[in-house]
Amino acid sequence: xxxxxxHPLLVPLQPRLPAAMMPPAVAGGMGAPGAAAAVVVHRPGxxxxxxxxxxxxxxxxxxxxxxxxxxxxxxxxxxxxxxSCRPGLFSFVGAVGVAVGAAGLRRGxxxxxxxxxxxxxxxxxxxxRMSPEEAERMGLKPFGDGGADDMASPRPKFYTHGPCAVPAxxxxxxxxxxxxxxxxxxxxxxQLRDEILKSVxxxxxxxxxxxxxxxxxxxxxxxxxxxxxxxxxxxxxQPLRAGREQLxxxxxxxxxxxxxxxHDLILDVVAGYVRNDLAGGRTxxxxxxxLVEWLNTGAHLDFFLKPEMGPKPGRLLDAPPTGCSxxxxxxxxxxxxxxxxxxxxxxxxxxxxxxxxxxxxxPTAQLTIQVPLTPFVANNGPxxxxxxxxxxxTPGYEVVCNPPLGSVVLYDSFCEHHGxxxxxxxxxxxxxxxxxxxxxxGGYYDGHFGEEAVRHTHxxxxxxxxxxxxxxxxxx
Numbered sequence: 001x002x003x004x005x006x007h008p009l010l011v012p013l014q015p016r017l018p019a020a021m022m023p024p025a026v027a028g029g030m031g032a033p034g035a036a037a038a039v040v041v042h043r044p045g046x047x048x049x050x051x052x053x054x055x056x057x058x059x060x061x062x063x064x065x066x067x068x069x070x071x072x073x074x075x076x077x078x079x080x081x082x083x084s085c086r087p088g089l090f091s092f093v094g095a096v097g098v099a100v101g102a103a104g105l106r107r108g109x110x111x112x113x114x115x116x117x118x119x120x121x122x123x124x125x126x127x128x129r130m131s132p133e134e135a136e137r138m139g140l141k142p143f144g145d146g147g148a149d150d151m152a153s154p155r156p157k158f159y160t161h162g163p164c165a166v167p168a169x170x171x172x173x174x175x176x177x178x179x180x181x182x183x184x185x186x187x188x189x190x191q192l193r194d195e196i197l198k199s200v201x202x203x204x205x206x207x208x209x210x211x212x213x214x215x216x217x218x219x220x221x222x223x224x225x226x227x228x229x230x231x232x233x234x235x236x237x238q239p240l241r242a243g244r245e246q247l248x249x250x251x252x253x254x255x256x257x258x259x260x261x262x263h264d265l266i267l268d269v270v271a272g273y274v275r276n277d278l279a280g281g282r283t284x285x286x287x288x289x290x291l292v293e294w295l296n297t298g299a300h301l302d303f304f305l306k307p308e309m310g311p312k313p314g315r316l317l318d319a320p321p322t323g324c325s326x327x328x329x330x331x332x333x334x335x336x337x338x339x340x341x342x343x344x345x346x347x348x349x350x351x352x353x354x355x356x357x358x359x360x361x362x363p364t365a366q367l368t369i370q371v372p373l374t375p376f377v378a379n380n381g382p383x384x385x386x387x388x389x390x391x392x393x394t395p396g397y398e399v400v401c402n403p404p405l406g407s408v409v410l411y412d413s414f415c416e417h418h419g420x421x422x423x424x425x426x427x428x429x430x431x432x433x434x435x436x437x438x439x440x441x442g443g444y445y446d447g448h449f450g451e452e453a454v455r456h457t458h459x460x461x462x463x464x465x466x467x468x469x470x471x472x473x474x475x476x
Contacts, residue, residue: 161402174196
């Protein structure tokens with residue numbers, strides 16, 4: 001029972017009850033580890049259970065009339081993801097949370113039933129849009145309850161840096177101060193790459209201490225604060241768990257600098273790590289059963305390199321449904337650039353719930369890059385990770401990565417993690433970008449951060465992908 005509660009991938013192994021024996025709405029209380037308001041829902045007309053979570057996306061620029069529209073959200077993902085941007089609306093996504101279940105029933109069972117049943121072509125749950133006033137009247141918050149952590153007995157925290165650092169976290173830190181002095185064909189470069197790959201494969205995350213010049217990074221905090229503090233025409237910020245906020249960055253200097261998004265060592269690691277193409281062309285049900293097989297055979301990362309786990313030709317691969325990543329082209333496998341974003345953690349916000357940024361198609365399908373722009377300390381909102389959780393290992397503690405400025409954190413988006421509370425009076429900023437395989441369901445779509453963000457997203461990809469793909473070919 002503990003495994004079924006903590007690991008939704010095992011849900012298909014449960015007995016399947018006939019629809020007549022199931023309640024019309026919520027059938028249980030399981031979900032992704034740490035997912036807010038996660039429940040198990042019986043999908044009428046199907047024979048399986050699915051677990052999802054819920055959230056709200058903000059849309060707040062311009063004066064376009066509000067119209068109902070389906071929205072998407074991945075279970076346990078980092079933010080609410082929408083399928084179209086119509087200003088002036090909340091986007092309720094996931095549509096199976098406890099909050100919307102109760103609120104929907106107040107508005108009539110037919111409305112609630114529709115919200116729970118809408119799926120995209122790949123079978124991933126979607127929801128509905130509503131005005132901010134209606135959301136407030138229904139008592140809805142992002143991720144059902146806002147996404148703040150309410151664990152009665154939180155995991156022990158081990159810190160990587162600062163006065164709270166402990167020796168046990170040294171294995172998660174790789175010193176990269178000398179990388180800039182290494183010649184392109186220096187064997188030390190390849191040894192460093194292999195060391196990083198080994199660490200992220202084993203633990204799900206790694207700190208690259210001193211990879212970037214701290215004096216080059218330092219001015220970016222003020223740039224991020226100014227950017228998020230002003231209304232950007234055509235860009236729409238989105239809420240994250242527990243009061244955080246995120247926005248797509250523009251394709252412009254400094255954000256498009258080669259030493260950031262085209263960093264040679266980072267691209268080398270991405271090319272060697274992101275090799276799970278299971279999502280390409282497959283439905284949620286197909287991915288879920290493959291993950292059950294992965295668990296039953298030992299949860300080894302090389303499972304996804306088997307030929308039968310490669311992309312499945314067909315319409316879903318050629319034209320991924322809304323909410324599924326359309327990066328790259330259907331004829332090629334491996335990683336492509338997703339999005340480049342900045343995140344703000346306001347003062348005095350609480351812990352986030354533990355979550356995974358993606359649930360499908362499992363590990364090694366998306367790697368996230370975090371560059372702290374504010375100097376991280378133990379209690380100003382760094383991220384805490386559960387080591388090995390991308391391989392379904394649960395050690396009972398978390399590692400909080402609070403490295404010095406100029407450091408970079410890489411983490412598998414399937415690794416369980418959360419934002420730590422910000423006890424300080426200052427905002428905390430960090431830059432993020434992700435590399436992913438085609439077809440993964442993250443809930444993002446082109447206009448998630450606004451229509452102008454679409455053009456900038458594709459400009460980033462045109463800038464980064466050619467160099468990345470050269471490295472992917474070398475790995476292949």
